[in-house]
Amino acid sequence: MDDRKLTMLMDFYELTMANGYYVDKKDKEIAVFDVFFRSIPDKGGYAIFAGLEQVIEYLQNLKFGKDEIEFLESKKIFDKGFLNYLSNFEFTADVYAMREGTPIFPHEPILVVKGPIIECQLVETMILLTINHQSLIATKAARIVHAAKGRSVIEFGARRAHGYDASIYGARAAYISGVLGTSNTYVDFKYSIPALGTMAHSYIQSYEDEYTAFKAYADVYPDSCVLLVDTYNTLKQGIPNAIKVQKEVLDPLGKKLKGIRLDSGDLAYLTIQARKMLDEAGLEDCKITVSNSLDEYLIKELISQGAQIDTFGVGERLVTARSEAVFGGVFKLSAIEVNKKLTPKIKISENVQKTTTPGFKQVYRFYDENCMAIADVMTLFEEEIDASKPYLLFDPDYVWKKKMIETYNVKPLLIPIFKKGKLVYETPSLEEIRAYHKQEFNTLWPAVIRLENPHEYYVDLSEKLWTLKQKLIKKYKR
Numbered sequence: 143m144d145d146r147k148l149t150m151l152m153d154f155y156e157l158t159m160a161n162g163y164y165v166d167k168k169d170k171e172i173a174v175f176d177v178f179f180r181s182i183p184d185k186g187g188y189a190i191f192a193g194l195e196q197v198i199e200y201l202q203n204l205k206f207g208k209d210e211i212e213f214l215e216s217k218k219i220f221d222k223g224f225l226n227y228l229s230n231f232e233f234t235a236d237v238y239a240m241r242e243g244t245p246i247f248p249h250e251p252i253l254v255v256k257g258p259i260i261e262c263q264l265v266e267t268m269i270l271l272t273i274n275h276q277s278l279i280a281t282k283a284a285r286i287v288h289a290a291k292g293r294s295v296i297e298f299g300a301r302r303a304h305g306y307d308a309s310i311y312g313a314r315a316a317y318i319s320g321v322l323g324t325s326n327t328y329v330d331f332k333y334s335i336p337a338l339g340t341m342a343h344s345y346i347q348s349y350e351d352e353y354t355a356f357k358a359y360a361d362v363y364p365d366s367c368v369l370l371v372d373t374y375n376t377l378k379q380g381i382p383n384a385i386k387v388q389k390e391v392l393d394p395l396g397k398k399l400k401g402i403r404l405d406s407g408d409l410a411y412l413t414i415q416a417r418k419m420l421d422e423a424g425l426e427d428c429k430i431t432v433s434n435s436l437d438e439y440l441i442k443e444l445i446s447q448g449a450q451i452d453t454f455g456v457g458e459r460l461v462t463a464r465s466e467a468v469f470g471g472v473f474k475l476s477a478i479e480v481n482k483k484l485t486p487k488i489k490i491s492e493n494v495q496k497t498t499t500p501g502f503k504q505v506y507r508f509y510d511e512n513c514m515a516i517a518d519v520m521t522l523f524e525e526e527i528d529a530s531k532p533y534l535l536f537d538p539d540y541v542w543k544k545k546m547i548e549t550y551n552v553k554p555l556l557i558p559i560f561k562k563g564k565l566v567y568e569t570p571s572l573e574e575i576r577a578y579h580k581q582e583f584n585t586l587w588p589a590v591i592r593l594e595n596p597h598e599y600y601v602d603l604s605e606k607l608w609t610l611k612q613k614l615i616k617k618y619k620r
């Protein structure tokens with residue numbers, strides 16, 4: 143991740159519980175924990191999974207050094223044997239996860255840790271914070287990119303992000319979901335996500351007038367000149383000055399103005415007028431970028447008003463996921479070894495939505511003959527689905543709602559990442575993750591993607607898993 147030692151970044155209760163397991167000699171019992179979430183931000187129809195690469199880096203580098211052990215010792219509540227265990231800590235668990243970029247849905251496990259309970263407990267906080275943050279931003283970015291209907295989106299949020307990690311990993315997550323690039327240079331330096339941008343009002347203000355500023359900029363960047371035209375008066379000054387720069391500076395060099403940016407005012411009216419003025423001046427290829435507290439709703443609205451926009455610069459509302467800033471991923475125990483046998487566990491709640499699905503599970507995604515996603519089905523891990531036979535899908539809450547599907551493809555979504563602590567997954571490049579996201583996003587029906595009242599994608603249980611869940615509910619209700 144970086145050079146900071148983040149081992150102590152965990153809720154303190156992970157350490158007190160881990161110490162408890164150790165003292166009670168329960169530490170080596172094999173447990174299964176599922177990461178899942180219960181509701182989609184912004185009442186959306188889908189979310190996007192992101193952050194796995196950083197989870198992998200964390201698990202590979204998790205070590206308790208001398209400083210950490212001395213610090214924990216100073217708390218005077220931890221057993222000596224436990225501290226000794228921590229100082230020799232090695233991650234030995236299995237991890238399964240979905241691929242980054244996958245569309246994900248409530249209640250299904252998106253990452254599973256199976257291993258000694260003491261290890262599962264210690265890694266909870268970092269796994270959740272990493273996945274919750276990046277999945278939140280990847281989801282928001284997917285909504286924004288989709289609303290832009292093929293027009294480019296650039297992530298402009300670094301200055302408004304909640305700290306530097308949020309700006310870096312936020313830009314990474316947004317890139318997975320299809321933004322063209324970012325204003326954040328560090329992210330290009332570190333992840334090769336294209337750093338892009340225009341200019342600020344300060345540049346224009348620093349010269350005696352707008353034309354002089356534009357001319358100076360065009361002299362330095364004749365090949366890539368994008369001018370901010372709204373500092374004084376967009377239609378009366380900004381665009382005429384941009385056209386004058388074309389005539390007086392760029393024409394003699396045989397170059398063309400690349401673009402303009404507007405950051406205020408009525409962006410529909412102004413871009414429609416700007417497009418006319420640029421076209422009349424022979425600048426048909428000059429692109430129009432807009433910014434100003436944009437999000438998916440405003441972008442959709444601007445497009446419906448006929449705004450003439452090529453690129454949306456989106457900052458604060460993307461990088462902070464302002465409309466709903468929490469991705470509620472949780473880490474719940476679903477099975478534990480009892481007398482050497484992995485035994486499914488359930489957490490019952492009066493709220494049906496909060497009753498967990500027990501057992502070590504797999505998630506299968508079903509696609510129709512046109513490769514469109516029909517439903518996800520959670521199964522017991524070892525269950526297999528034979529796609530040559532019809533499969534009965536049924537709603538786990540309203541079981542009379544059934545559908546037999548005959549022609550379909552199916553694939554398991556949870557793939558092995560670590561086996562006994564050893565990384566067995568070949569981490570894809572960011573470009574591969576982005577391409578995978580695009581491919582899988584395209585399998586979603588428009589009804590699932592739409593912003594308003596989306597269709598609820600089916601997340602079902604296999605008959606075996608449903609029966610097991612009912613059995614456990616009955617057992618504990620009694």
Ligand SMILES: Nc1ncnc2c1ncn2[C@@H]1O[C@H](COP(=O)(O)OP(=O)(O)OP(=O)(O)O)[C@@H](O)[C@H]1O
Nearest residue numbers: 405406407408409410411433434435436440443447
């Ligand atoms: N045609 C439009 N339809 C809907 N919303 C728009 C439209 N044009 C701009 N907006 C959005 O309206 C919000 C406020 O814009 P407004 O014009 O009131 O402020 P502003 O342009 O920032 O003002 P100022 O000129 O003081 O900077 C912004 O989020 C902007 O993106």
Ligand SMILES: O=P(O)(O)OC[C@H]1O[C@H](OP(=O)(O)OP(=O)(O)O)[C@H](O)[C@@H]1O
Nearest residue numbers: 298342343405433434435436456457458
């Ligand atoms: O509105 P956002 O979606 O967050 O997009 C980024 C904003 O950041 C910049 O404004 P700022 O006032 O910080 O600087 P500038 O106008 O001087 O460039 C830019 O002009 C956008 O308005």
Ligand SMILES: O=C(O)c1cccnc1
Nearest residue numbers: 298325338339340341455
């Ligand atoms: O390059 C830009 O236009 C930019 C960068 C950051 C924030 N707002 C705008």
